[in-house]
Amino acid sequence: MNIMKTSLKFLFVSVLAVYTMSCEEQYPPTNLANNHIIPKPASVVATHGTFVLDKDAVIFYDSGNEDLKKNAGYLAGLLRPSTGFVIETKATSQNPGDGIYLTTGADKDSLLGEGGYELVISEKQVKISSPHPDGVFYGIQTVRQLLPADIESKDDTTREKWFLPTGRIRDWPEYQHRGAMLDVSRHFFGVETVKRFIDYLALYKFNVLHLHLSDDQGWRIEIESWPNLARHGGSTEVGGGEGGYYTKDDYKEIVEYAADHHITVIPEIDMPGHTNAALASYPELNCDGKARELYTGTKVGFSTLCTDKEIVYEFVDDVVREISELTPGPWFHIGGDESHSTDHDDYVRFVNRAREIVNSYGKKVIGWDEIAHADVNSEDVVQFWARENNALQGVKKGARVIMSPSSHAYMDIKYDSTTVLGLTWAGLTEVDDAYNWDPVALVDGIEKIDIIGVEAPLWTETIESLDDIEYMTFPRLPGYAEIGWTATENRFWEDYKVRLGKQKERFETMDVNYYKSPLVPWQDEEDIFIDEQKEGEVK
Known part of the structure; x- marks a missing residue:
């Protein structure tokens, strides 16, 4: 088997070498229609030529547009390590006609909207245009996936030329909210781990990171007016580990890094239940005035703020104010789930007060479905x-x-009965179960106009490391991205699983610890190349 693999790889490299060396104008035949982009684009038209990225590559962007300047810097930073090229970025007042060109000159009345983009690749130029810098950034991710997987390498691959198929892609998101949630309360994850998670979200055009910052097991953000929340409430985690918390500077760093990747952070402070870390930190938040013991287990529903005490609302006000000052996005998540120890009328009164507080700081409320009461x-x-x-x-x-929906979208649920990590309370969620659902068809009476988008949560009762995060999110994460981005009528499991399988080498180049689902036909790029030659799909 290893001999056959080596032979295929030798053939793949040899074919590329022949095309590259035979004459200056002749390059490997390419077909944009054979892409394995995730999420699936709205429209792809191939022109069967090749754009060559080499050491003279330059990224141009519209003069005076600071967001595009950042996008150009991001793309250059992505390409430089693996190519070894200098890759300059230059402002321009007109279409340069060659190189890579980022522009917000697209028609604002088109289907593209703020998040859509048009990618036109010719033999001379790669042009990404959108009415908004967000769309240009998403177009960059498409170019990234069209390049060979080793573009993700942190080391110079010594390739002298990189090839892109020519053609036109027009693409736009189905939903405005395309998110993933990371629970940093059950187990704490440092800034660099969160940044890595953001990197993965960016690759697949997510635009929201929901951070679950407080729970029974840990309070994870510094609040200056209530310092013991982090110092004491953040001192442990599930299983009794040392826990941790983000200083305000840490949190700012995460928010800024997310913004640079066109991702909005939504902070969640869960209340009035899931609050034991707060109740252990400040006795006055309890009805009996006694501090609770720190909790390192995984039970839910036993804790509640004392909703009759005015000091509780002063606490909520201070917490919302301090976090809102650090969070430029429009949303504040108040949790509200599984508050089984709170009387119903008290719960409704508390949520109404919490909503007013959030609104007073210019934020809009998100809460788990129980807040509908x-x-x-x-x-x-x-x-x-x-x-x-x-x-x-x-x-x-x-x-x-x-x-x-926990039955499809919870990334902490086991893939199958043999999965070591994860839980089973919502069943099992193999890769096809994670992909094969339609947000509009999920609940009778909820129409598309009612839905702002989709979100895949990762709760971390059993998740302790970046490797654990990766294993439970990959390969389900790209599927959630496609549900949020691609129109339902254009999504098909049989097509998707093939494109997902072709992400194998990209996952491995990025050093992602992914679950090798038996439902997915995993392929290396050299195998894909040989298959396409045999089938005559590439002319």
Whole structure:
């Protein structure tokens, strides 16, 4: 088997060498239609030529556009390590006609919207245009996936030329909210791990990172007016580890890094339940005035803020104010789930007060579907995870919905019965189960107009390291990206699993610890090349 693999790789490299060396104008035949881009683009037209990226590569961007300047710097930084090329970035006041050109000169009345883009690749130029810098950034991710997987390498691959197929891609997102949630409360993850997670989200055109910053097991963000929340409440985690928390500077760093990757951070402070870390830090938040013991288990539903005490609302106000000051995005997530120890009327009264506080700091409220029992309205978002009736009740009150069905979208759920990590309370979620659902068809009575998007949460009761995060998110994460980006009528499992299988070498070059699902036909790039030659798909 190893001999056959080596032979295939030798043949792949030899064919490339022949095309490259035979004459200056002759390059490997390419076909843009044979792409394995995830999420699947809206429209692809191939012109069967080749663009050559070499040591003279330059990235141009519209003069005076600081966002495009950042995008150009991002792309250059992505390409330099693996190519070994200098790759300059230059401002321009007109289309340069060659190189790579980033522009926001696209038609603002087109289907593209703010998040869409048009990618035109000719033999002379790669042009990414969009009405908005977000769309240009997403176009960069498409170019990234069109290049060979070793573009992801952190080391110079010694390739002298890199090839892109020519043609035109027009593409835009189906939903405005395309998110993933990382629970840093059950187990704490440092800034660099969160940045790595953001890198993965960016590759697949996600635009939201939801950070679950507090729970029974840990409080993970510094609050200056209530310092013991982080110092004491953040001192442990599930299993009794040392825990940790983000200083305000740490959190700013995460928010800024996300913004540079066109991702909005949504902070979540879960309340009035899931609050034991806070209750252990400040006794006055408890009805009996006694501090709770720190908790390192995994049970839920036992904790609650004392909703009758005014000091509790002063606490909420301070926390929301300090975090909102650090978070430029429009949303604040108040949790609201599994508050089983809170009387129903107390719960409704608390959520209504919390909503008012969040709004007073210029933020809009998101909460898990239980908050639909309170007086939510058209400014609020209900995140559906468990109970259809809750989501429907929220919609009837005018709220919009994020779809995060635990039966499909929870990345902490085991793939199958042999998966070492993860939980099974929501069943099992193999890669096809994670992909084969339609946000609109999920709950009768909830229409597309009610849905702002989709989100895939990763709860971390059993997740302790970056390797664990990667194993549970890959290869499900790209599928959630496609659900959020690609129109349902253009999504098919039989097509998707092939494109996913062709991500194998990219995962491995990026050193991602992924689950090798038996449902996916995993392929190395040299195997893909040989298959296409045999089938005559590349002319």
